Amino acid sequence: GDSVTQMxxxxxxxEEAFLTINCTYTATGYPSLFxxxxxxxxxxxxxxxxTKADDKxxxxxxxxxxxxxxxxxxLEKGSVQVSDSAVYFCAYNSGGSNxxxxxxxxxxxxxxx
Amino acid sequence: xxxxxxxxxxxxxxxxxxxxLRCVPISNHLYFYWYRQILGQKxxxxxxxxxxxxxxxxxxxDDQFSVERPDGSNFTLKIRSTKLEDSAMYFCASSGGQEQFxxxxxxxxxx
Numbered sequence: 140g141d142s143v144t145q146m147x148x149x150x151x152x153x154e155e156a157f158l159t160i161n162c163t164y165t166a167t168g169y170p171s172l173f174x175x176x177x178x179x180x181x182x183x184x185x186x187x188x189x190t191k192a193d194d195k196x197x198x199x200x201x202x203x204x205x206x207x208x209x210x211x212x213x214l215e216k217g218s219v220q221v222s223d224s225a226v227y228f229c230a231y232n233s234g235g236s237n238x239x240x241x242x243x244x245x246x247x248x249x250x251x252x
Numbered sequence: 253x254x255x256x257x258x259x260x261x262x263x264x265x266x267x268x269x270x271x272x273l274r275c276v277p278i279s280n281h282l283y284f285y286w287y288r289q290i291l292g293q294k295x296x297x298x299x300x301x302x303x304x305x306x307x308x309x310x311x312x313x314d315d316q317f318s319v320e321r322p323d324g325s326n327f328t329l330k331i332r333s334t335k336l337e338d339s340a341m342y343f344c345a346s347s348g349g350q351e352q353f354x355x356x357x358x359x360x361x362x363x
Binding site for chain 1: 256258283285287293294295296297300308343345347349350351352353354355356357
C-alpha cells in the first residue's frame, strides 16, 4: 500500500553540521511531497514542498528535491542551528479532491551547541 | 497570522466514556481534517471533511468516531465509548488547497 519511509532517529548533530534526513515514498500517480516540522509543544508546520518531478522545495536553508526515478524526497541543510532541533515529518498527498496526507514516522533532530 | 487552535490540550478520560475534541480551523478554509499519532508511531489520517460532509475516511475511522461542524467555526471529533488504544495525540488541520495548517494537537489519555 501507499506509505512513506523515513530515516530512523534520533539524529544528533553539532551546530553547523550538514544534515540529511532520507525519505522515500510508495504511491501511485504523481503525488505532491512535503516536509513538515514540529517544534516542541507546537503543531505541525509546513517546511517545504514540491509538486512535480525534479522540483526543489526550499525554506529556511532546508532543501529537498523530488526524485521520481528513486521515489525519494531527502531533506538537507548545509549548516544546522540549535533552533532547528525538532521532529521532521516527510509526507505526500496523491491529489484528488481532499488532499489527505500520508506521513512518515518522523525523525527527531537534536542540534547541540 | 491566522492559526488553527485546538482544545483541550490534554484530555484524560476513563475507558468507555465519550470525548469531544474541539478545533477552530482558519476562517476562510474549506477543507478540514483529523489525524492522530499514537506515541512512537506515524501520524495517521482519520477523516477529511468538505462542504459539510465527510469526503474521505480511513479504516481507523469506524462507527466509534464522528465529526461535526456545528456552528460554522468549530470542527469537532467525537469518540464514543473510548478504548485504551484510542490514547494518542489528535491533530486537526484545515486547508484552502494543498497546504494544510495544523493545530497544536490534543493529547488524549484513556485510562
